[in-house]
Amino acid sequence: MKASAVAYRLLQLVPVLLGVSVIVFLMMWLTPGDPVEVMLAGQQATAEQAASLRHDMGLDQPPLQRFAVFLGNALTGNFGLSFFHRRPVADVIAERLPATIELTLAALVIALLIAIPLGVVAAVKRGSLFDRLATVGSLFGVSLPGFWFGILLLIPFSVNLKLLPVSGRSSLSCEVAPITHLLVLDSLLRGQLACAGEALRFLTLPAITLALPTAAVLMRVMRASMLEVLRSDYVAFAEAKGLSPRRVLLRHALKNALAPTVTVAAIETGSLLGGNMVVETVFGWPGLGRLVVESIFVRNYPLVQAAVLLYAVTYVLLNFAADILYTRLNPKVEL
Amino acid sequence: MIETAPETLLSIKELRTCFPTRAGLVTAVDGVSLDVRAGECLGVVGESGSGKSVTFSSVIGLVRRPGYIAGGSVTFRGRELTALSPAELRAVRGREIAMTMQDALTALNPALTIEEQIVEVLLAHAVDLPRAGRKAEARRRAVDMLRLVGIASPETRIGDYPHQFSGGMRQRIMIAIALACRPMLLIADEPTTALDVTIQAQVLELIADLRRQLGMSVVLITHDLGVVAEYADRLAVMYAGQVVETGPTRAVLDSPRHPYTRGLLGSIPRLSDLDAPIRPIEGQAPELVSAGEGCRFASRCPMAVGACYARIDLVDVGPGRAARCIRALETAA
Numbered sequence: 194m195k196a197s198a199v200a201y202r203l204l205q206l207v208p209v210l211l212g213v214s215v216i217v218f219l220m221m222w223l224t225p226g227d228p229v230e231v232m233l234a235g236q237q238a239t240a241e242q243a244a245s246l247r248h249d250m251g252l253d254q255p256p257l258q259r260f261a262v263f264l265g266n267a268l269t270g271n272f273g274l275s276f277f278h279r280r281p282v283a284d285v286i287a288e289r290l291p292a293t294i295e296l297t298l299a300a301l302v303i304a305l306l307i308a309i310p311l312g313v314v315a316a317v318k319r320g321s322l323f324d325r326l327a328t329v330g331s332l333f334g335v336s337l338p339g340f341w342f343g344i345l346l347l348i349p350f351s352v353n354l355k356l357l358p359v360s361g362r363s364s365l366s367c368e369v370a371p372i373t374h375l376l377v378l379d380s381l382l383r384g385q386l387a388c389a390g391e392a393l394r395f396l397t398l399p400a401i402t403l404a405l406p407t408a409a410v411l412m413r414v415m416r417a418s419m420l421e422v423l424r425s426d427y428v429a430f431a432e433a434k435g436l437s438p439r440r441v442l443l444r445h446a447l448k449n450a451l452a453p454t455v456t457v458a459a460i461e462t463g464s465l466l467g468g469n470m471v472v473e474t475v476f477g478w479p480g481l482g483r484l485v486v487e488s489i490f491v492r493n494y495p496l497v498q499a500a501v502l503l504y505a506v507t508y509v510l511l512n513f514a515a516d517i518l519y520t521r522l523n524p525k526v527e528l
Numbered sequence: 529m530i531e532t533a534p535e536t537l538l539s540i541k542e543l544r545t546c547f548p549t550r551a552g553l554v555t556a557v558d559g560v561s562l563d564v565r566a567g568e569c570l571g572v573v574g575e576s577g578s579g580k581s582v583t584f585s586s587v588i589g590l591v592r593r594p595g596y597i598a599g600g601s602v603t604f605r606g607r608e609l610t611a612l613s614p615a616e617l618r619a620v621r622g623r624e625i626a627m628t629m630q631d632a633l634t635a636l637n638p639a640l641t642i643e644e645q646i647v648e649v650l651l652a653h654a655v656d657l658p659r660a661g662r663k664a665e666a667r668r669r670a671v672d673m674l675r676l677v678g679i680a681s682p683e684t685r686i687g688d689y690p691h692q693f694s695g696g697m698r699q700r701i702m703i704a705i706a707l708a709c710r711p712m713l714l715i716a717d718e719p720t721t722a723l724d725v726t727i728q729a730q731v732l733e734l735i736a737d738l739r740r741q742l743g744m745s746v747v748l749i750t751h752d753l754g755v756v757a758e759y760a761d762r763l764a765v766m767y768a769g770q771v772v773e774t775g776p777t778r779a780v781l782d783s784p785r786h787p788y789t790r791g792l793l794g795s796i797p798r799l800s801d802l803d804a805p806i807r808p809i810e811g812q813a814p815e816l817v818s819a820g821e822g823c824r825f826a827s828r829c830p831m832a833v834g835a836c837y838a839r840i841d842l843v844d845v846g847p848g849r850a851a852r853c854i855r856a857l858e859t860a861a
Contacts, residue, residue, distance in 0.1 A: 435622030
């Protein structure tokens with residue numbers, strides 16, 4: 194890959210982030226509600242106290258000026274103070290981010306583990322009962338809303354059988370010194386196997402809930418690209434060479450069919466971030482998604498703005514990663 | 529001088545291959561009988577859809593689904609191929625009977641290096657590879673094979689991907705892969721169709737050369753009569769899933785007995801006589817779904833008579849020659 198290609202991609206971030214900033218700012222400004230009112234609700238505050246709080250938070254200035262200040266600070270990596278935590282937004286987000294990354298990675302792994310084998314088998318046994326069931330199943334996976342599916346999983350596994358916890362990320366009994374801040378990984382790295390198991394139990398249901406819609410999409414991509422590859426001349430030529438069906442399928446067909454699937458997976462990881470908001474709320478997962486939802490409710494402008502910018506950067510970088518992966522799997526393409 | 533009949537390597541008898549379609553059952557190969565002798569080059573000519581490719585994919589058991597072999601027999605060195613298990617057939621494919629495809633660009637896997645694509649066929653078949661250092665030996669043979677087909681500096685280029693080669697080079701690489709296990713029969717399916725004219729001759733010369741060096745038989749599937757005239761010892765003309773004329777190439781081209789063969793020859797422009805009119809064959813090949821018992825060329829044939837619509841078999845029309853035409857003998861020029 195050429196350095197110019199990387200530079201070009203990074204340059205693309207600038208207009209994207211600027212656009213996203215404008216949109217987020219406008220939406221927060223147009224949304225009715227006042228953080229000061231929310232903060233002072235139930236307290237016997239005077240109008241002066243409210244005005245002074247408003248002045249502290251810079252909310253008494255005209256919108257355009259507020260936007261300029263936000264943009265200027267953001268350029269220096271300062272996203273301001275979270276209204277409610279009274280701490281820098283960056284710190285609050287950094288605290289919540291690992292939980293979200295852990296959940297997203299787990300969901301991605303589950304989605305790929307479901308999608309790739311099912312897609313391959315469905316394509317190879319095209320038109321069979323298995324193929325039809327997989328196709329109908331993926332339709333369900335795409336159409337069912339995450340919060341509903343999450344609750345559907347909670348009832349048998351957590352409420353009735355009490356196999357898995359209902360909400361949260363870890364039990365108090367487990368204290369693991371952080372390395373990566375991903376609980377499962379850290380527990381394993383520290384050799385605390387019991388804690389790793391415990392963390393996995395907490396992770397299982399939210400990760401499956403988050404993974405299913407993605408798995409459904411990826412399975413369809415996998416099936417479609419596998420079908421196309423199986424019709425190709427190089428698969429026919431591989432068969433004419435007298436190779437074993439296993440080698441034809443895994444070495445000749447799968448490697449080519451994986452390229453589109455992996456690319457879509459990288460892009461889909463972006464929607465996993467969005468899906469996090471719902472799933473984290475349903476399962477009480479202490480991640481960024483839930484923090485953003487809470488912050489929207491209380492009009493915590495600085496935090497929402499910073500988080501959305503983070504989402505946008507991640508999305509662009511994921512697309513970039515998708516392109517790189519595609520070139521790895523398809524030697525014909527160069528960035 | 530006593531002539532000994534060369535050994536028959538491949539014998540196809542009354543082969544039928546069908547494809548179920550929405551419009552009905554298409555018999556793409558309908559009672560084809562052909563022999564390939566040891567060391568010879570058999571040219572199989574016909575327009576697209578005449579069943580020439582399907583005939584030979586049937587031979588190696590690679591009919592694309594949902595197609596299937598509905599009847600007939602294929603004997604290769606005394607073995608009935610249609611009765612073999614999939615694993616037994618795989619051992620024949622690539623080792624005893626190899627096939628090249630029309631377009632090397634699509635036939636070579638874009639995601640694998642040339643090395644992997646040629647070594648894998650050696651590893652799959654070459655039982656004579658030493659136990660220790662199998663892969664190194666396979667790689668050495670792969671390099672030799674690439675050198676044999678005329679790839680410059682094969683030691684380094686073997687690590688390249690197909691897209692890094694030109695069209696003619698890719699065709700050579702595909703031939704190298706097909707011939708890596710020194711098969712006795714090469715089925716070359718339209719080896720020149722995807723190539724520039726100047727490269728076409730090089731590739732055909734290469735195939736002819738390797739045929740002599742390796743002592744193999746070649747089935748040259750093409751729609752180009754010029755190619756056949758130059759390289760084939762014998763010729764089979766196919767039309768609408770049937771063989772309509774066979775015989776020694778020179779004899780068939782000099783005095784074709786089937787009106788379709790004559791039509792094919794008449795529709796080629798001749799450099800020696802540029803003023804001679806090109807006479808295309810009127811009409812179109814029939815829909816195979818509705819093909820009846822009679823001569824399939826009858827509706828386009830200038831000589832057709834009522835009897836042409838009854839069942840017609842191949843008849844002897846000379847030494848080693850046959851034509852599927854009731855008027856073949858009266859048209860002998």
